[in-house]
Amino acid sequence: MSTRATTESPIMRAVLITVALVFLGFFLLLPLLAVFSEALREGAGPFLDALHTPDALAAIRLTLLIAAISVPLNMVFGIAASWAITKFQFPGKALLITLIDLPFSVSPVVSGLIFVLLFGANGLFGAWLAEHDLKIIFAVPGIVLATVFITFPFVARELIPLMLEQGKDDEEAAISLGANGWQTFWHVTLPNIRWGLLYGVLLCNARAMGEFGAVSVVSGHIRGETNTMPLHVEILYNEYDFVGAFAVASLLALLALVTLVAKTVLEWRFGLHAGARH
Amino acid sequence: MSTSTWRWRQPSVLPGFGLSFGFTLAWLTLIVLIPLATIFLKAAGLGWAEFVEVGFSERAMAAYRLSFGTAAAAGLVNAVFGLVVAWVLVRYNFPGKQVVSALVDLPFALPTAVAGIALTALYAPQGWIGQFLEPLGIKVAFTWIGITIALVFIGLPFVVRSVEPVLADLGRDVEEAAATLGATRWQTFTQVIFPAIGPALLTGFALAFARGVGEYGSVIFISGNMPGRTEIAPLLIVTQLEQYAYAGATAIAVVMMLASFAVLLLINLIQAASRRRMGA
Amino acid sequence: MIHLRGITKRFGDYPALHGIDLDVAPGEFIALLGPSGSGKTTLLRIIAGLEFQDSGTVLLGGDDVSRTPVADRHVGFVFQHYALFRHMTVADNVAFGLSVRRGKGRLPKAARRARAEELLRLVQLEGLGPRYPGQLSGGQRQRVALARALAIEPRLLLLDEPFGALDANVRKDLRRWLRDLHKQMGLTSIFVTHDQEEALELADRVVVMNQGRIEQIGAPDAVYMNPETPFVSHFVGETNRLPAPGGEIHFRPHEITLAADGAEALLVDNVFRKGAVWRAEGLLEGSGQFVELDLPSSGDAPQLGQTIRFHPHRARVFNPNGDQTQGETR
Numbered sequence A: 001m002s003t004r005a006t007t008e009s010p011i012m013r014a015v016l017i018t019v020a021l022v023f024l025g026f027f028l029l030l031p032l033l034a035v036f037s038e039a040l041r042e043g044a045g046p047f048l049d050a051l052h053t054p055d056a057l058a059a060i061r062l063t064l065l066i067a068a069i070s071v072p073l074n075m076v077f078g079i080a081a082s083w084a085i086t087k088f089q090f091p092g093k094a095l096l097i098t099l100i101d102l103p104f105s106v107s108p109v110v111s112g113l114i115f116v117l118l119f120g121a122n123g124l125f126g127a128w129l130a131e132h133d134l135k136i137i138f139a140v141p142g143i144v145l146a147t148v149f150i151t152f153p154f155v156a157r158e159l160i161p162l163m164l165e166q167g168k169d170d171e172e173a174a175i176s177l178g179a180n181g182w183q184t185f186w187h188v189t190l191p192n193i194r195w196g197l198l199y200g201v202l203l204c205n206a207r208a209m210g211e212f213g214a215v216s217v218v219s220g221h222i223r224g225e226t227n228t229m230p231l232h233v234e235i236l237y238n239e240y241d242f243v244g245a246f247a248v249a250s251l252l253a254l255l256a257l258v259t260l261v262a263k264t265v266l267e268w269r270f271g272l273h274a275g276a277r278h
Numbered sequence B: 001m002s003t004s005t006w007r008w009r010q011p012s013v014l015p016g017f018g019l020s021f022g023f024t025l026a027w028l029t030l031i032v033l034i035p036l037a038t039i040f041l042k043a044a045g046l047g048w049a050e051f052v053e054v055g056f057s058e059r060a061m062a063a064y065r066l067s068f069g070t071a072a073a074a075g076l077v078n079a080v081f082g083l084v085v086a087w088v089l090v091r092y093n094f095p096g097k098q099v100v101s102a103l104v105d106l107p108f109a110l111p112t113a114v115a116g117i118a119l120t121a122l123y124a125p126q127g128w129i130g131q132f133l134e135p136l137g138i139k140v141a142f143t144w145i146g147i148t149i150a151l152v153f154i155g156l157p158f159v160v161r162s163v164e165p166v167l168a169d170l171g172r173d174v175e176e177a178a179a180t181l182g183a184t185r186w187q188t189f190t191q192v193i194f195p196a197i198g199p200a201l202l203t204g205f206a207l208a209f210a211r212g213v214g215e216y217g218s219v220i221f222i223s224g225n226m227p228g229r230t231e232i233a234p235l236l237i238v239t240q241l242e243q244y245a246y247a248g249a250t251a252i253a254v255v256m257m258l259a260s261f262a263v264l265l266l267i268n269l270i271q272a273a274s275r276r277r278m279g280a
Numbered sequence C: 001m002i003h004l005r006g007i008t009k010r011f012g013d014y015p016a017l018h019g020i021d022l023d024v025a026p027g028e029f030i031a032l033l034g035p036s037g038s039g040k041t042t043l044l045r046i047i048a049g050l051e052f053q054d055s056g057t058v059l060l061g062g063d064d065v066s067r068t069p070v071a072d073r074h075v076g077f078v079f080q081h082y083a084l085f086r087h088m089t090v091a092d093n094v095a096f097g098l099s100v101r102r103g104k105g106r107l108p109k110a111a112r113r114a115r116a117e118e119l120l121r122l123v124q125l126e127g128l129g130p131r132y133p134g135q136l137s138g139g140q141r142q143r144v145a146l147a148r149a150l151a152i153e154p155r156l157l158l159l160d161e162p163f164g165a166l167d168a169n170v171r172k173d174l175r176r177w178l179r180d181l182h183k184q185m186g187l188t189s190i191f192v193t194h195d196q197e198e199a200l201e202l203a204d205r206v207v208v209m210n211q212g213r214i215e216q217i218g219a220p221d222a223v224y225m226n227p228e229t230p231f232v233s234h235f236v237g238e239t240n241r242l243p244a245p246g247g248e249i250h251f252r253p254h255e256i257t258l259a260a261d262g263a264e265a266l267l268v269d270n271v272f273r274k275g276a277v278w279r280a281e282g283l284l285e286g287s288g289q290f291v292e293l294d295l296p297s298s299g300d301a302p303q304l305g306q307t308i309r310f311h312p313h314r315a316r317v318f319n320p321n322g323d324q325t326q327g328e329t330r
Helices: A010-039 A044-052 A054-087 A093-105 A108-119 A126-131 A140-166 A169-176 A181-210 A213-219 A229-238 A242-270 B017-044 B048-055 B058-091 B097-104 B112-123 B130-136 B144-169 B172-180 B185-214 B233-242 B246-277 C040-048 C090-099 C109-122 C138-151 C168-185 C196-202 C220-225 C230-235
Strands: C002-011 C014-024 C029-033 C055-060 C075-078 C156-160 C189-193 C205-210 C213-218 C240-244 C247-251 C256-258 C264-274 C277-284 C290-296 C307-312 C316-318 C324-326
Touching: A010 A242, A010 B058, A010 B097, A010 B112, A010 B144, A044 A054, A044 A242, A054 A093, A054 A140, A054 A181, A054 A229, A054 A242, A054 B017, A093 A140, A093 B017, A093 B246, A108 A140, A108 A213, A108 B017, A108 B185, A108 B233, A108 B246, A140 A181, A140 A213, A140 B017, A169 A181, A181 A242, A181 B112, A213 A229, A213 B233, A229 A242, A229 B112, A242 B097, A242 B112, B017 B246, B048 B246, B058 B097, B058 B144, B058 B185, B058 B233, B058 B246, B097 B144, B112 B130, B112 B144, B144 B185, B172 B185, B172 C075, B172 C138, B185 B246, B233 B246, C002 C040, C014 C040, C014 C213, C029 C040, C029 C196, C040 C055, C040 C075, C040 C156, C040 C189, C040 C205, C075 C138, C090 C109, C090 C138, C109 C138, C138 C168, C168 C196, C189 C196, C196 C220, C205 C220, C205 C230, C213 C220, C213 C230, C230 C247, C230 C316, C240 C290, C256 C290, C264 C290
Parallel strands: C029 C189, C029 C205, C075 C156, C156 C189
Antiparallel strands: C002 C014, C002 C055, C205 C213, C240 C247, C247 C316, C256 C307, C264 C277, C264 C307, C277 C290, C316 C324
């Protein structure tokens, strides 16, 4: 029973909750359910078969590889950037933070375009690369680059507010007790930020595995070689192999669900802010 | 007392500045700045006439109208319903609230291509929902409506997550004050609560809008991609690229980026002006 | 003007108020005084209608408002942290109560603006109408809050620790100013505070509360000079407490007579200045207990090792149940 005298009538509350739930159910839940439903439309057999094709397996392997490279890289970067920004005073911080946010505000297609302009056959470095027989565009390195660009801000964006809030006191105490930089970071800072770091890494990973637009532009869609899982979904769909497309899609959807569950657990354990700042 | 020399940064007790800052700057330059500069360099190399011809062609204009228009429409829908969702999550308790809160982040976590094919499956003429709308003459898939729906999906978390913390921080005493002064609940909402969360709502809208303009994966399946009708600007860039029309692709990309930047700048300026006016 | 009968309130398992009865006459300035958790703020909010009591009745000016929503009670409320509408100008804040009125009582815009100006003059913030709350100092904001509450011509003014968020100096000034305003307007007012100095200075009557119950109601002087319970005796003013046959004996520092033939004696172990009194600590002759004794600082400072002989010329004795067994002189 609400003791607050300043809240909506119970009817109004029920109406608002219903509206919110119906809206969410319609726009968010339904698509999610559709993925699994379509994937299993013809039963478990065809579903599993679709996941076992050589192309599908290659796509899964490539996706995992991309994530395995870009996530750690951006994690290191994120930590370095957050350390520099939150523990020190220097002019131009706001500019730096804006620059870090840049990949967020650029369309994924434009991100891909950028790398094509740089490393494509007619690009800035195109001639040089051809000379040395190096392929970036339409090859795996290009995909890695594009993914790194896209997922660049995730870890930093999580850590910066967190570390700002935590301040420098702990680190300064450690230094005064004789610890060096690495020891301080390892034994003092890292334990403090570990949940925020995990959260940022989770989001980074989800995006790295699921990125479509940018990767689509740089990959060349070469089956079995430069197809990530999202790209494979597109190919199958365009060939009207719906079960196949949704089967692979459902793996990605499962990944999304795991990410959400992990995120909820982390928030509950650590009391993170309600996912703001994205 | 010696005159103080200008220091670029304050000396600090903590070590590692050189390393962390240097690495940050290097990575940033390599991964972000150089690539972005290329776009503008390339566009600059086009020459004005060609830039205008390709960047503002009939087909391009139609694409801009579509991308910006649907992003704005979706942003508005999200502003309204996102506010309701945020309100319900912050103010009320109900069974399954945790699940609902996690669900709000689904568009962040779900790959865009997956969302794209799922939405198409729902709204295509034989789809779960499409089959009911078809006899009513309502076409969703392969029209701007379908695109808007996809963008609503994409943009929702931006609005909800922008508004939630502000709503949570809003002291109840302001609402109580309004009540003691005789305001009805509706008057309190429109005159006291809503203006207080306005800036956050606007920020959420801006983020959803910016994301919607550049969205690719979740839209291209449901849109049908008909030039002049349902071809979004990012797709136009891709088709230009596939035809090796680099100039065209770059021009359109630059126009999109500048337009988005202008919108975001405008919104930021409005927010800053209103903050200044109210004193801090 | 206000009649409360049997007000009871629980928050979940926590009992906030136990059957409170209170009568306030028109034009009175009442202080609800007590430590945190005493229920004073809860009681104030129940009178306002911001909380609803579990049982009991609330009468305002003859009307039974026990279940009336806050918006219909016509009560002015001033919050501890001002609760000003940050996105509205000061003038719009003050006029808010008038602008939300519908129907017969609604004034035209010009009249509303004039009234807001009038009130800003009253609280000595003339000309600050176009400013925003963010541009004002704490003391100014509180006065805006007051003007805003007065704008609706309430029958009753309620203040919840109105000066709690302000600096000590500003608090003193505003206290005096509020007292003068009350004299001028004669509006029935109740304010909540944990600062007994404030309560004693401002109120016509003080209601001392503790753990959801009223301990004593009376004029400031009466509450100070004749506390009826050990809690009131201890909470209001400086109090010396010594063991006595039958319980405890309470007396103020200025109720001590130093005399060579005094019935009590304290062997001073430690002494220091504490505000307006000397605090001496040591063993009490007779019971041998270690006690603290406050003496008026107008006298000489006690010396270490000195034996102070004294007796209270005026005191209250309370038995372990908290009842007073003997009052006045001893």
